[in-house]
Amino acid sequence: MKYIELVDLYEAIGATTKRLEITRYLVDVLKKTPGEVIGKVVYLTQGKLYPDFAGVEMGMAEKMALRALSAATGLPLEKVERELRSKGDIGTAAENLLKAKKQATLSEKELLVRDVYDVLDKIARITGAGSVEAKVRALSGLLADAKPVEAKYIMRTVTGKMRLGIADMTILEALARAFAGKEARKVIERAYNLTSDLGDVARTLCTDGIEGIKKYHVKTGRPARMMLAQRLESAQEILEKLGKAICEWKYDGERIQIHKQGNKISMFSRRLENITGQYPDVADLARKNIKADRAIVEGECVAVDTDTGAMLPFQVLMHRRRKYGIEKAAKEFPAHMYLFDALLIENDDLTQMSLLERREILKKSIKETNGFKLAQSLISDDVREIEAFFESAIESGCEGLILKSGASGYQAGARSWLWIKLKRSYQSKMIEPIDVVIVGALMGRGRRSGSYGALLVSVYDSERDVFPTITKAGSGFTDEDLKNLPELLSPYELKHRHARVESKLEANVWFTPAVVIEVIGDELTLSPIHMCAYNRIRKDAGIAVRFPRFTHRWRKDKAPEDATNVEEIVDMYRAQLKRIAE
Numbered sequence: 001m002k003y004i005e006l007v008d009l010y011e012a013i014g015a016t017t018k019r020l021e022i023t024r025y026l027v028d029v030l031k032k033t034p035g036e037v038i039g040k041v042v043y044l045t046q047g048k049l050y051p052d053f054a055g056v057e058m059g060m061a062e063k064m065a066l067r068a069l070s071a072a073t074g075l076p077l078e079k080v081e082r083e084l085r086s087k088g089d090i091g092t093a094a095e096n097l098l099k100a101k102k103q104a105t106l107s108e109k110e111l112l113v114r115d116v117y118d119v120l121d122k123i124a125r126i127t128g129a130g131s132v133e134a135k136v137r138a139l140s141g142l143l144a145d146a147k148p149v150e151a152k153y154i155m156r157t158v159t160g161k162m163r164l165g166i167a168d169m170t171i172l173e174a175l176a177r178a179f180a181g182k183e184a185r186k187v188i189e190r191a192y193n194l195t196s197d198l199g200d201v202a203r204t205l206c207t208d209g210i211e212g213i214k215k216y217h218v219k220t221g222r223p224a225r226m227m228l229a230q231r232l233e234s235a236q237e238i239l240e241k242l243g244k245a246i247c248e249w250k251y252d253g254e255r256i257q258i259h260k261q262g263n264k265i266s267m268f269s270r271r272l273e274n275i276t277g278q279y280p281d282v283a284d285l286a287r288k289n290i291k292a293d294r295a296i297v298e299g300e301c302v303a304v305d306t307d308t309g310a311m312l313p314f315q316v317l318m319h320r321r322r323k324y325g326i327e328k329a330a331k332e333f334p335a336h337m338y339l340f341d342a343l344l345i346e347n348d349d350l351t352q353m354s355l356l357e358r359r360e361i362l363k364k365s366i367k368e369t370n371g372f373k374l375a376q377s378l379i380s381d382d383v384r385e386i387e388a389f390f391e392s393a394i395e396s397g398c399e400g401l402i403l404k405s406g407a408s409g410y411q412a413g414a415r416s417w418l419w420i421k422l423k424r425s426y427q428s429k430m431i432e433p434i435d436v437v438i439v440g441a442l443m444g445r446g447r448r449s450g451s452y453g454a455l456l457v458s459v460y461d462s463e464r465d466v467f468p469t470i471t472k473a474g475s476g477f478t479d480e481d482l483k484n485l486p487e488l489l490s491p492y493e494l495k496h497r498h499a500r501v502e503s504k505l506e507a508n509v510w511f512t513p514a515v516v517i518e519v520i521g522d523e524l525t526l527s528p529i530h531m532c533a534y535n536r537i538r539k540d541a542g543i544a545v546r547f548p549r550f551t552h553r554w555r556k557d558k559a560p561e562d563a564t565n566v567e568e569i570v571d572m573y574r575a576q577l578k579r580i581a582e
């Protein structure tokens with residue numbers, strides 16, 4: 001397959017503001033993609049070479065990429081740098097310079113997807129002495145053969161700035177339509193949910209058809225997408241849904257899925273990134289205390305104060321999100337692991353078993369120690385007993401409880417009513433903060449001139465795979481935040497509204513949905529200008545957050561599709577109406 005066919009797809013996607021067109025373009029290209037490269041096509045389209053959990057990052061420094069461009073075009077580095085400064089995007093800069101140059105001298109080759117992938121893969125993998133020179137050489141060779149428009153995407157990919165903003169779910173939808181028909185979407189999605197590897201799913205589907213997809217199981221080394229919880233506001237309401245429930249403390253830390261294969265431990269975050277390096281202490285605990293040779297277990301990792309044994313808030317763990325100095329951070333901010341689920345033990349995929357059975361197996365498969373133990377739990381259908389348990393959770397530094405149906409299997413990737421969280425309510429009418437994605441910005445005035453005055457933010461509509469706006473967030477940002485925001489968001493800047501963003505408001509700057517932050521407001525209101533749940537509660541109105549404040553939680557652990565869902569907002573709105581009526 002020729003690389004230019006992919007590039008044509010990217011150009012078409014970049015030019016449209018219609019989401020359905022994106023899927024249609026994808027289907028057309030996937031249909032004509034041969035089985036041996038379809039995995040690569042899927043990864044490249046998402047700006048990657050491997051699924052996220054493989055931890056292979058494609059982030060060549062811009063400076064290095066510019067040196068390669070200078071070598072490929074024979075232009076002095078200063079000129080190449082100037083072009084980047086004036087265009088603001090390394091892809092466009094490369095395209096322009098090559099266009100001018102190629103007319104004069106350089107020749108082009110017909111690049112295949114495989115050729116481009118192999119060179120990018122080599123660049124990502126070279127390490128050690130002389131690696132910089134070798135990377136620059138490999139990239140300049142590729143650029144010299146590329147058409148200008150191909151160079152645009154090669155440069156964006158190699159510097160980690162591809163950002164077409166195509167969600168996994170959009171690709172799954174396109175795969176289903178291309179190979180198996182729309183109705184097969186659920187089975188394909190399940191396979192993906194169990195292994196989180198879109199390329200692998202595409203390959204299997206293309207070569208073995210839907211029968212191959214039906215044979216998928218969880219596997220160590222490949223994270224399963226995590227099962228998520230809904231929320232309700234009282235134990236009573238939850239019991240009405242679940243009946244007798246397994247009630248567990250809701251720890252305020254980081255969700256971790258631990259994979260053990262012999263002595264090898266890998267750990268994955270809520271976003272399925274490989275975070276093994278961040279928690280060497282937890283890896284040690286898992287190696288010593290999981291008795292099974294092969295296992296996938298899940299739990300919450302919590303920072304603790306070693307002097308008092310008290311649990312510390314989630315934010316403390318963010319000290320672990322760094323490349324260097326982890327051992328020191330682990331000493332300063334030690335963590336404990338509280339386990340609540342098991343997906344695989346030895347050769348048994350447990351995901352279809354009930355939670356009661358999984359917990360029994362989990363209990364038998366680990367050795368409990370001070371830092372590695374089962375989550376506190378209680379099985380009950382008594383509201384008073386659950387409320388007392390809730391209070392003990394809060395006293396110990398937890399956020400509340402998660403009540404779970406004992407009869408349900410592990411529904412990878414689903415936010416169903418089988419797990420329901422119960423958190424402490426606040427006095428204000430909007431009782432819980434929500435996670436929103438930054439999709440646009442309005443320029444600031446006065447003290448804020450030169451930076452952003454407010455951010456246009458959205459929630460996620462998973463039904464339609466779009467990001468409707470819910471509010472403009474301007475308060476709660478420190479001076480330092482305001483100073484840093486333009487730079488932080490610049491990699492995601494777009495000239496027009498992203499095709500998956502729904503907005504009636506015009507922003508001064510638009511962004512590919514990527515950065516997630518937490519906000520809380522005074523209340524949810526109906527608004528004619530915001531698109532969240534538009535026409536759902538009232539005709540010509542959506543739901544908006546009034547007086548939103550940034551809570552200073554940067555949700556780096558969340559992908560844009562993990563932002564609060566429109567359905568949750570509708571539920572919160574209805575619950576608010578009920579509270580007001582009471």
Ligand code: ATP
Pocket residue numbers: 228229248249250251252253254255270300340375399402421435562
């Ligand atoms: P979510 O993960 O549901 O998208 P969120 O990150 O905003 O949302 P919360 O609303 O705080 O999280 O609640 C869910 C999270 O609670 C889980 O993802 C997990 O990290 C954490 N958690 C803590 N204790 C438990 C438990 N006993 N069982 C399941 N999850 C737990």
